[in-house]
Amino acid sequence: MKHFPAAIVASLMLTLGGCASLMAPPVNPGEPEPQVIARLGTPTGIYQDNNDKLLEYSRGPFGQYTYMARIGPDGKLISYEQVxxxxxxxxxxxxxxxxxxxxxxxxxxxxxxxxxxxxxxxxxxxxxxxxxxxxxxxxxxxxxxxxxxxxxxxxxxxxxxxxxxxx
Structure with a gap:
């Protein structure tokens, strides 16, 4: 059985953790808009959709992932999805x-x-x-x-x- 140096294992774990955070929604429905922005950062675009507001978050290499956070008229997160x-x-x-x-x-x-x-x-x-x-x-x-x-x-x-x- 081979043993890997701790630095390599730690590096792999950080890399895999970064991939997981790219794919998993870091916000939950019901969170207020300021909290969503505090967690996700400044949106790359903001759009009005009837009474809802859409916060666009373009992510990943070459922008291969774009997430939309839908904020309801009450100012709370309705959904967060990769589009x-x-x-x-x-x-x-x-x-x-x-x-x-x-x-x-x-x-x-x-x-x-x-x-x-x-x-x-x-x-x-x-x-x-x-x-x-x-x-x-x-x-x-x-x-x-x-x-x-x-x-x-x-x-x-x-x-x-x-x-x-x-x-």
Whole structure:
């Protein structure tokens, strides 16, 4: 049986603990908004959704995780969820949602690009598909800001074959 130095074991435990805190909600329904912000820090975005307020928290490498804390009209936390998931992307309604709807649903994109030939604005969201694959969902808007399509594929930021160097 091998023995590992205490420093290596401690380092592994800190690393694994950091991963767990990234995935687990550190807040509980019913907590007041100031307490939620004290625990989670300054939101990366704030959106109004009818009488509720949404606090966006983009997390992780390349922003692959975005959490939304929903604060009710009473100022207390209703829910806290990871929104960069296939299930949440599926709630975006083509030909109905606009940019504000998308922001309230999945938050800010990692980056945007305008395709002048098709006259579509693409918002890219890098995420961990099924918790495993480095994927990218692109939401396309027309010039009026209406969602026209969604497209899922591998995240090019992780595609080392596209580095520009040929052998």
């Amino acid at each position: 960069l998931t296939l299930q949440k992307f599926a709630t975006i309604k083509v030909n109905q949602f606009n940019k504000a709807d998308v922001l309230r649903t999945i938050g800010k994109p990692n980056d945007t690009i305008y395709y002048s030939r098709t006259k579509l604005d693409g918002w890219n969201y890098g995420y961990k598909e099924n918790g495993v694959w480095n994927s990218q969902m692109t939401v396309y808007f027309d010039d009026a800001g209406i969602v026209r399509k969604l497209e899922n594929g591998p995240d090019p930021r992780y595609d080392h074959d596209r580095s520009g160097f040929r052998r």
